[in-house]
Amino acid sequence: MMLRRTTESPDMPEHQAPGQGGRNLTLLLIILFVPAVVVLVAVTMVMGRAWMDGLAVRAVAVTAPQMVDTGPAVGVGPAPQTGRQADAPGSQQAATPTSPINTVTSPTAEVMRLATDFSPARPAWEGALAAGTADEGQQIVDVGGPGLVACSSCHGKAGIAPAGSPFPDLAGKQAEYIAKQLMDFRAGTRNHAIMTPIARAMKDSDVGAVAKYFGGLPLRPAPVRATGPARGEALDRIGDMALGLPACANCHGMGGAGIGPLLPSLAGEPAEYLIAQLHAFRAGSRSNDDGGVMRGFAKRLSETDIRALAEFYAATKSGQR
Ligand code: HEC
Ligand code: HEC
Known part of the structure; x- marks a missing residue:
């Protein structure tokens, strides 16, 4: 009734705020809106938590496969440390003694990356190619190394296989390609009864060294002429x-x-x-x-x-x- 009087008095002065009508209106607003706001807040809190939980589960699901992301060098020695991997926050995390990931003893732990690291993984051969010198490579090719037979015994002196042999020339092949092949033999994505054990006996620096040496050698000298079928x-x-x-x-x-x-x-x-x-x-x-x-x-x-x-x-x- 008071309320009606308020609305029915168009000429009521505006500054009559502390009056009866104003107080009634405030009361009505409180009665109408407080329960609604309470319900709304409660629902938001419950749903919000469920949503946060969902996020947390998803974050774990993203991290897990990263831990088994191995790179080609799995099981045959530590993964090569490229400059980028050494700088990556993931490698620091793997080195933290309290990290649960550190309980994984395989070399995979070294290439662990953060779920938020979206840069493409670098191939293992890049790290190998960064190590070793062409001079060390020549030594391995000519006379071999500890546990390593001289590459020249099959691939020929200066990387040119003897005529009529089934062995590929390596002279002048791109260093990147040679490093990749040796890492692939090691990882098992390329298999050969002779080359697989040889590549597995090589250190990363040996791979880089021979790749650089062969890459810098001149190709087999030959006339420029195509006469095949x-x-x-x-x-x-x-x-x-x-x-x-x-x-x-x-x-x-x-x-x-x-x-x-x-x-x-x-x-x-x-x-x-x-x-x-x-x-x-x-x-x-x-x-x-x-x-x-x-x-x-x-x-x-x-x-x-x-x-x-x-x-x-x-x-x-x-x-x-
Ligand atoms: C006993 C013979 C033998 C010796 C010694 C040998 N290789 Fe090989 N190598 C082969 C054969 C055979 C192949 C072809 C493998 C295939 O068919 O996949 C090959 C292939 C390769 C390839 C792949 C070439 C390409 O074009 O894809 C590389 C790289 C290579 N050898 C590097 C080396 C290095 C480095 C050494 C020395 C540490 C070495 N090899 C010693 C026999 C040998
Ligand atoms: C779409 C690109 C592409 C085409 C087209 C292609 N190749 Fe290749 N080929 C490659 C790549 C990449 C490699 C090296 C793979 C690796 O990293 O070992 C390769 C490797 C090879 C090798 C091994 C070389 C060695 O030194 O061991 C041979 C042999 C070969 N290809 C033959 C052929 C022939 C024959 C054809 C045509 C019928 C052909 N390729 C067409 C991409 C191609």
Whole structure:
């Protein structure tokens, strides 16, 4: 009733705040809104906590797989310390004695990263390539090292394999590619009865040293002339649409000359070696091709095509990368 009087008096002075009507209105507001606000606060607190819990669970789920992120060097020795890993906050955490992660004794603990570190993981070969000198590499290649047979006994003096041998030339191959192959043999993504144990006997600094030495050597001197089978040349330059094969030259350069640090040269390699690699990709015993590109192509190549390609590259001595 008082309330109605308040609303019914349009000419009531504005400054009549402490009056009856004002107090009644305040009372009404309190009665209406206080319970609503209390309920709202209670619901927000309960739901808010559930939401926070959800966040916490998710954060753990993100961290867990990082701990088993191994890199290629698992089980064969400590992962290489690249400059970036040494600086990363994750490596400091792994070194904290109280950290539960530290109870993991495998080398995986060293590459532990924070869930908030979204930078791409660096490959193991980068760390290996940073170690060792070309002079140390020459020593290992010419005379070997502790537990290491001289590489030259198969790959030839100065990295050029004896004519007619099944061994690949290493002279002039990109240092990055050679370091990657040796780390891949160690990790098991590339397998070979002879090379796997040799690579596993090598320290990271040995890998870096031989990669630098071979990378700096001149390629096998040879005339620039392609005389291989025509089918091999066609696959190299054009590919085969019907078989879903792009031109090999797209990635390996014209005449198998190689491109950049990680796309290897094929020119001048022994045919037997190239055939063995295509078979290994096809069988999956070599699976170190990122994205599986080479495994895919090798599955689509017939035996005749493989031989034609191998003979084409073996006869193609471009003399340049
Ligand atoms: C007993 C013979 C032998 C010795 C000694 C040897 N290798 Fe090899 N190496 C091979 C064979 C065979 C292959 C081909 C492996 C394959 O088919 O996958 C090979 C392949 C390689 C490759 C891969 C080349 C490519 O183009 O992908 C690298 C790198 C390599 N060897 C480095 C070395 C180093 C470094 C040493 C010395 C520490 C060494 N090898 C000693 C036989 C040998
Ligand atoms: C999309 C890019 C791409 C194309 C196209 C391609 N390759 Fe490769 N190939 C690669 C990469 C990358 C590697 C090296 C993988 C590694 O890191 O070991 C490789 C490696 C190889 C090797 C091993 C070389 C060695 O020294 O051990 C052979 C042999 C080879 N390729 C043959 C071919 C042939 C033949 C074709 C055409 C039918 C072809 N590739 C097309 C990307 C390609």
